[in-house]
Amino acid sequence: MASFVAGVDVGSLCTKTVILNSNGSIVSYNIIRSGSFYKGAAETSYTSALKKAGLQPDDIDYIVSTGYGRTRVPFRDVELTEIFCHARGAKKFFPEVQTIIDIGGQDSKVIHVNDNGDPIRFVMNDKCAAGTGRFLEVMAAGLGVELDEMSELASRAQKEVEVSSMCTVFAESEIISLLADECEKADIAAAIYRAIARRITGLVGQLGLKEKVVMTGGVAKSAGVVHALEERLNTRILVADEPQINGAYGAAQIALEKHLRHYCRSCKKS
Amino acid sequence: MEQKYRLNRLETTRMIGPMVDQHWKELRTAKERGEKVAWCSGPLFIFPYAMGMKCHFMAGYSAYCAGRGAGDQVLEVAEAEGELRETCSYHRMHMGMAAAIKKGIPIKEEVILPLPDLLIIGRLCPEMSHYAEALYRQMGIRVVGIDSPPPRRAEDVLPLEKYFENQIKEVLIPTMEEVCGKPFDYDRMSEILRILKETALLRNECWEYFKCKPSPWTLWDYGVSIAPVFYLMGKPEGIPYYQRLKEELAERAKNKIGAILPEEKYRIYWDGWLPWAFLGKFIRKFVPYGAVPLVGKYPWEFFPHPETIDPEDPLGTFVKQVYSNGGLARANAPEMSLPLLEKWIDEYSLDGLVMFSSKTCRMWNLGHPDIIKRIERSKGIPGVVIEGDMVDSQMISESQIETRLQALFEMIEARRS
Numbered sequence A: 001m002a003s004f005v006a007g008v009d010v011g012s013l014c015t016k017t018v019i020l021n022s023n024g025s026i027v028s029y030n031i032i033r034s035g036s037f038y039k040g041a042a043e044t045s046y047t048s049a050l051k052k053a054g055l056q057p058d059d060i061d062y063i064v065s066t067g068y069g070r071t072r073v074p075f076r077d078v079e080l081t082e083i084f085c086h087a088r089g090a091k092k093f094f095p096e097v098q099t100i101i102d103i104g105g106q107d108s109k110v111i112h113v114n115d116n117g118d119p120i121r122f123v124m125n126d127k128c129a130a131g132t133g134r135f136l137e138v139m140a141a142g143l144g145v146e147l148d149e150m151s152e153l154a155s156r157a158q159k160e161v162e163v164s165s166m167c168t169v170f171a172e173s174e175i176i177s178l179l180a181d182e183c184e185k186a187d188i189a190a191a192i193y194r195a196i197a198r199r200i201t202g203l204v205g206q207l208g209l210k211e212k213v214v215m216t217g218g219v220a221k222s223a224g225v226v227h228a229l230e231e232r233l234n235t236r237i238l239v240a241d242e243p244q245i246n247g248a249y250g251a252a253q254i255a256l257e258k259h260l261r262h263y264c265r266s267c268k269k270s
Numbered sequence B: 001m002e003q004k005y006r007l008n009r010l011e012t013t014r015m016i017g018p019m020v021d022q023h024w025k026e027l028r029t030a031k032e033r034g035e036k037v038a039w040c041s042g043p044l045f046i047f048p049y050a051m052g053m054k055c056h057f058m059a060g061y062s063a064y065c066a067g068r069g070a071g072d073q074v075l076e077v078a079e080a081e082g083e084l085r086e087t088c089s090y091h092r093m094h095m096g097m098a099a100a101i102k103k104g105i106p107i108k109e110e111v112i113l114p115l116p117d118l119l120i121i122g123r124l125c126p127e128m129s130h131y132a133e134a135l136y137r138q139m140g141i142r143v144v145g146i147d148s149p150p151p152r153r154a155e156d157v158l159p160l161e162k163y164f165e166n167q168i169k170e171v172l173i174p175t176m177e178e179v180c181g182k183p184f185d186y187d188r189m190s191e192i193l194r195i196l197k198e199t200a201l202l203r204n205e206c207w208e209y210f211k212c213k214p215s216p217w218t219l220w221d222y223g224v225s226i227a228p229v230f231y232l233m234g235k236p237e238g239i240p241y242y243q244r245l246k247e248e249l250a251e252r253a254k255n256k257i258g259a260i261l262p263e264e265k266y267r268i269y270w271d272g273w274l275p276w277a278f279l280g281k282f283i284r285k286f287v288p289y290g291a292v293p294l295v296g297k298y299p300w301e302f303f304p305h306p307e308t309i310d311p312e313d314p315l316g317t318f319v320k321q322v323y324s325n326g327g328l329a330r331a332n333a334p335e336m337s338l339p340l341l342e343k344w345i346d347e348y349s350l351d352g353l354v355m356f357s358s359k360t361c362r363m364w365n366l367g368h369p370d371i372i373k374r375i376e377r378s379k380g381i382p383g384v385v386i387e388g389d390m391v392d393s394q395m396i397s398e399s400q401i402e403t404r405l406q407a408l409f410e411m412i413e414a415r416r417s
């Protein structure tokens, strides 16, 4: 009988589920907003991923939860930190990775990973939302544009303006002042990306840059941030087709390893 | 997490509460008995004690205040008085308490102390100067500042020791004599040092039990036991306390009973301040993983080499405890403490490092990421920085701390498998 495993990543902004088959290939995934009820979000995301794959809960042999709300997933077998799961996910997507930059909804982290896909050291931002997905959302709202439009907008920047603060509240008022000074939205969008890149460069500096660099998390979908970071770090950054599911994908890969280990043990016994 | 772990508390540590309460009670009522009061930071309270003054110790008060559930209340008063949140929370706590006294703002009665006749500040970080300056300017309290800079190289130790000693001789002692109206009591200082020596020798025997596997106690148990070798120095009750503690630890060690049951899984080094107001909260984040915080550089700085204390030479021996024979001034210089940390990793079989980075005190955060990197290279064990504060709950993000600690345990586990 075919075997399936799942990874559920309950982030502060979005919840993601990835289902893998026994070969480690993705059979379905799903991304929804977490809202304020993490348990409900985990259940909804998981159920939709099952449905998409045409599977029943009984078809799933092992579930690893991760992310900010990892303990609110009652149907998990094991919970692991997003640091561990992002490391494993990025390693599977890009075996040559040594440094991971993960910018999620409310935190950002830089992880050095070894050949096994285990994190060997990491740094995280402190408890404010500076330079995270939440920061970008607030900035987009301040500019009065959709988040997905921002990258394209920034690519049309002509003039260099500066957003110097990384405090979400201060940066938002800087944007309002720039708009009041009739600065172009495109120039401001580019300045926001540069500000995020500055902040992340500081985190990378604490660990040191080891190539290849992979970026994961929802913010990696923003070409503007990736481009600003590439310029600042002077390196090419690898991004998976759907970087936002990297944590859930890593969790599912670990679920598969754990399941196989368990399965082999049971086989030996029988 | 399949295995359920639990904390196995020591009996002896329950004895410390009444000793600490008595200290603060005597201090609160000192003025009623016509006694002089000093407030003190750093290790300098031995001088007012020698003069028969009642003395408060800055960090000790903050821990006491937070332990009585009055921390946030006092910090709120400070904020309303215009103290910035980013300033040292010890400083804010004292300014809050002083403002509450001056203006009659109601705060918990048991945390109100008499304003001092003398403020003695040691280990002058910029925040400490700010604190002294504010108390002097706003309340006219007399201040003596004694500088004890941490040495960066071995050759700095002696000149800095001399500098420290000269300040005590030329400024601190004459000021104390003037405030108290009597000559400095070197005999009483010798007596205090004699008791301290005996207590700290016993403490060192207890500390050795951190080497046992499983460890019969945690760094937190030591944290609550620290007062007799610090601000309760000179109180003879510290000696039976540590004797009893040693017996309990010996008994546990003999029977291989650990501080975490049913078994200890990860042995962790803790760097920086102990989070005084949140000891319970933090240990509850270790225990579910079978992790036990063991040794730490800061808690070890309190007279680590008591065998070198010579009560017959009170002043000379005291300055040496801070510099050449001790840890007090030098332990927070990373260059000088790194070899100690490397040695400890082997001696105490440590699996990982937690570097506690206080948001409002940078004195103990020096070089954290760098130390993690260097230790990872030389000893192959991982470390994490966790951010928080000694007493200010607004500076604590529980979920971030949990994630970082869990990630540390995962990294240790990955290295084992």
Ligand code: SF4
Pocket (backbone or CB within 6 Å): B088, B089, B090, B091, B125, B126, B127, B128, B360, B361, B362, B363
């Ligand atoms: S900043 Fe640190 S060293 Fe300075 S007074 Fe505050 S707690 Fe003490």
